[in-house]
Amino acid sequence: MTESPDTEGRxxxxxxxxxxxxxxxxxxxxxxxxxxxxxLVRTQEEAEDLVQETYARAFRxxxxxxxxxxxxxxxxxxxxxxxxxxxxxxxRTPDMEPIEEGDYYLYNRLEETTRENPDEERVIERLSQxxxxxxxxxxxxxxxxxxxLVDIGDFSYQEAAQILxxxxxxxxxRLHRGRRILKQQLxxxxxxxx
Amino acid sequence: xxxxxxxxxxxxxxxxxxxxxxxxxTERAEAQAHLDACGYCSKRxxxxxxxxxxxxxxxxxxxxxxxxxxxxxLRTPLL
Numbered sequence: 572m573t574e575s576p577d578t579e580g581r582x583x584x585x586x587x588x589x590x591x592x593x594x595x596x597x598x599x600x601x602x603x604x605x606x607x608x609x610x611l612v613r614t615q616e617e618a619e620d621l622v623q624e625t626y627a628r629a630f631r632x633x634x635x636x637x638x639x640x641x642x643x644x645x646x647x648x649x650x651x652x653x654x655x656x657x658x659x660x661x662x663r664t665p666d667m668e669p670i671e672e673g674d675y676y677l678y679n680r681l682e683e684t685t686r687e688n689p690d691e692e693r694v695i696e697r698l699s700q701x702x703x704x705x706x707x708x709x710x711x712x713x714x715x716x717x718x719x720l721v722d723i724g725d726f727s728y729q730e731a732a733q734i735l736x737x738x739x740x741x742x743x744x745r746l747h748r749g750r751r752i753l754k755q756q757l758x759x760x761x762x763x764x765x
Numbered sequence: 766x767x768x769x770x771x772x773x774x775x776x777x778x779x780x781x782x783x784x785x786x787x788x789x790x791t792e793r794a795e796a797q798a799h800l801d802a803c804g805y806c807s808k809r810x811x812x813x814x815x816x817x818x819x820x821x822x823x824x825x826x827x828x829x830x831x832x833x834x835x836x837x838x839l840r841t842p843l844l
Contacts, residue, residue, distance in 0.1 A: 587843070590841060591843070594840045594841065598836060598837060598840075599833075601828065601833060601836055602827065602828060605827070605828035605832070606825050606826065606827070606828075609826045609828075610824050610826075615826075615829075619828070619829070619832050620830065622828070622836070623832070623835060623836065623839070626836050626839050627839050630839055630840065630841060636780050673777050673778075674777050674778075674780040674781060674809075674813065675777050675780075675809045677812075677816070678808070678812045678813075690808075691808055691812040691815055693809045693826075694812060695788060695812065695816060695819055698819065698823075700822075700823040703819065703820050703823035703824060704824060707820070707824060714812060719824075721826065722817060722820060723820075723821060723824050742771070743787075743825045746781075747781045747782075750781060753820070754816075
């Protein structure tokens with residue numbers, strides 16, 4: 572039995588509606604997708620290319636998205652895969668295998684070099700936005716990807732694990748170690764080498 | 766001294782899981798009890814919490830209106 576032209580027409584209409592809905596929802600998330608992309612790569616231009624490629628691919632393969640699941644994570648998964656495939660991830664600096672300092676290291680370094688009796692607020696004021704951005708870009712990419720997804724993208728460990736296709740334990744250990752490396756970088760940027 | 770338990774060293778080790786709410790109830794209570802009594806550690810915990818906020822704020826860069834426009838243009842044209 573062949574479908575009547577009416578049924579076929581209805582199918583096309585439903586598909587068109589679903590597609591429009593998908594595209595609208597995806598575009599509403601673009602700001603958040605861009606924020607993550609911007610910190611995964613070095614330059615604004617690379618981030619813009621990456622986000623465009625991600626959306627082009629997402630719009631092509633929208634049928635493989637399951638409605639009702641986390642669309643933001645689905646988009647970020649496309650984005651991180653594209654980023655890894657194209658080898659665009661900002662490369663770590665060659666001599667970057669820092670001796671791992673503890674979690675108090677940055678505070679201690681800043682406190683040492685703050686004259687008056689420091690409180691947390693005053694200590695943090697010594698860091699500039701540029702300090703943060705450059706310190707983050709110096710964190711080796713495996714660690715940085717996780718920091719960016721969890722601390723900037725607000726993804727849960729579970730979501731980050733799915734996006735990067737790594738076990739949740741690896742997310743946690745990279746996150747913890749990555750934040751320490753970040754603080755060490757900040758200490759070097761803000762205070763200079765110990 | 767080997768084998769001596771130093772609560773400040775332990776607190777430094779659990780700083781991240783504490784702030785991520787990953788500690789067990791017992792561990793959390795132990796850390797809290799130490800933090801309530803120790804200015805050295807509680808200062809550093811507050812610093813870490815502010816730092817995370819600060820990193821977040823500093824690292825966020827908004828996309829250009831141009832890009833937003835380009836993304837809309839990628840949409841499938843309606844017939």
